[in-house]
Amino acid sequence: MDLVEAAPEQTHRLRSEVLAWASPAIRIDDGAEHLALVDGAAVIGAVSHVTWPCPDEPGVPARYFWAMAVDCAYQRRGCGRRLLAAVADRARTQGERVMWADARESAVGFYLACGARVAGDPYVDEGTGLSVRHVVFRLDG
Numbered sequence: 001m002d003l004v005e006a007a008p009e010q011t012h013r014l015r016s017e018v019l020a021w022a023s024p025a026i027r028i029d030d031g032a033e034h035l036a037l038v039d040g041a042a043v044i045g046a047v048s049h050v051t052w053p054c055p056d057e058p059g060v061p062a063r064y065f066w067a068m069a070v071d072c073a074y075q076r077r078g079c080g081r082r083l084l085a086a087v088a089d090r091a092r093t094q095g096e097r098v099m100w101a102d103a104r105e106s107a108v109g110f111y112l113a114c115g116a117r118v119a120g121d122p123y124v125d126e127g128t129g130l131s132v133r134h135v136v137f138r139l140d141g
């Protein structure tokens with residue numbers, strides 16, 4: 001599997017299936033970058049990320065990531081961890097010391113296994129209607 005920069009359109013099928021988005025395009029912001037894991041012609045993993053402050057680490061240069069998705073047939077094989085590492089690499093390149101996300105409750109265990117801490121209380125994401133909470137990675141050291 002290769003990790004590549006992707007256009008957001010290339011990730012729509014995967015994200016529609018895995019994240020149950022009716023219209024993933026509404027969540028893709030200008031200025032964001034998009035990473036994809038590809039197996040041949042198939043996009044089997046994706047994450048988007050952008051420089052954005054973290055409310056739980058005020059004043060610390062930070063990167064926000066969202067819409068992490070791994071094809072069901074490829075889950076629990078290290079793809080998600082690899083995507084997170086790629087976002088962390090890009091954050092460090094920009095001098096950022098934190099990366100963070102709004103994690104749906106079912107994925108919080110994944111982020112904890114990859115070294116995150118949870119911050120703040122759960123709340124309902126207006127876009128998805130799901131209960132989410134902040135997960136925060138320190139990138140020092």
Ligand SMILES: CC(C)(COP(=O)(O)OP(=O)(O)OC[C@H]1O[C@@H](n2cnc3c(N)ncnc32)[C@H](O)[C@@H]1OP(=O)(O)O)[C@@H](O)C(=O)NCCC(=O)NCCS
Pocket residue numbers: 018019067068069070071074075076077078079080081082102103104106107108109110111113114
């Ligand atoms: C969450 C998701 C991205 C994880 O990707 P993945 O490729 O399956 O994860 P990995 O194989 O890299 O797992 C890394 C670690 O997290 C653990 N893990 C993975 N999913 C987990 C979960 N749901 N709960 C608890 N731990 C989990 C793995 O066991 C592994 O731990 P280890 O290295 O100590 O053995 C993927 O399951 C997915 O796309 N889920 C549906 C969409 C979703 O919830 N996206 C996140 C939105 S916030």
